[in-house]
Amino acid sequence: METMMAIRLQDYGGPESLVYESAPRPTPGDHEILVRVRAAGVNPVDWKFCAGWMRERLLVDLPVVPGLDLSGTVVAVGRLARNWRVGDEVFGRTSLGGHGAFAEYAVAPADAFARKPPHLDHVHAAAIPTAGLTAWQALFGQEGANRGLEPAPGRRILVHGGAGGVGSFAVQLAKWKGAQVLVTGRAENGPFLRGLGADVVIDRESARFEDIAGVVDAVLDLVGGETLDRSLQVLSRGGAIASAVGSPSVEQAAERGVRIVPLWARTVPAQLERLATLVGDKVLRVVVSEVLPLAHARRALELSRGGQVRGKLVLEIGG
């Protein structure tokens, strides 16, 4: 049996339940590819998964390798995964509870990847998938399905949690489309958020956003709780709200004439390619605040759980 070094979750719990150890190297099924992982992006869903938030829905057998986002090189291709060849450089997403990204090798569905262009290194490519797709789908909708928040000139969009992974993409994409972008965050993130294109930064610790934002056309909520509940008050009739964290009240939204944009990030390779192109065109910057070695995944998840990560954390794997 071939082995690899991996981070494995032995039992549900905090990041301390993660162990860096030797594990069997997975083999791809018919529609899958085996990727030599060069970098794995870290998302809040990783620590939530490890803490058992999805254990009843996913019914995963432990131990399991966590991690969703990765960039690497294809080393084996399933019998029916004809879109990739050995040696292709790809970035994309594994499945939650499957053979995760926090390992030297990962198996994932072949249709959950895009080609990694040469202008993107593995670290920056691995930082894109979940956060970039969530921002894209919130703003522009899911391919052929719902409408997004539709940033455009003359439209005011409020982003809660703009300094994080999803937010750092969303602020830039909304600005690219010409919207006026308002963002909530800690005061110390003000210059960073303005650098991403925020027109107005609201210090969430010293002010209530309702007192400063005025009326907005759209809200992207990346925080949840009472921030989400209070957001309906600042939306114009005909406005739209998307939350990556909670469910806006359907009754209150209907009462106020606000459209709810459903948001659950799906892996759409064409959108990954579009995001990568925008990075190449210098429209979009992938903000990576820290790169850690695979063995330090525990630390990365602790930081993520702390809720103050600026941009993205990425694990770099192998030389």
Ligand SMILES: NC(=O)c1ccc[n+]([C@@H]2O[C@H](COP(=O)([O-])OP(=O)(O)OC[C@H]3O[C@@H](n4cnc5c(N)ncnc54)[C@H](OP(=O)(O)O)[C@@H]3O)[C@@H](O)[C@H]2O)c1
């Ligand atoms: N439904 C989906 O498909 C989906 C997809 C992706 C993400 N998500 C969820 O969406 C949330 C955001 O994801 P992410 O990757 O952007 O997380 P993240 O990178 O961990 O976001 C961290 C940022 O959130 C900001 N923040 C924390 N509390 C805040 C508050 N009360 N008000 C305003 N900003 C606050 C912090 O900025 P400051 O320090 O400046 O406050 C920090 O920079 C997570 O809960 C994640 O699980 C869901």
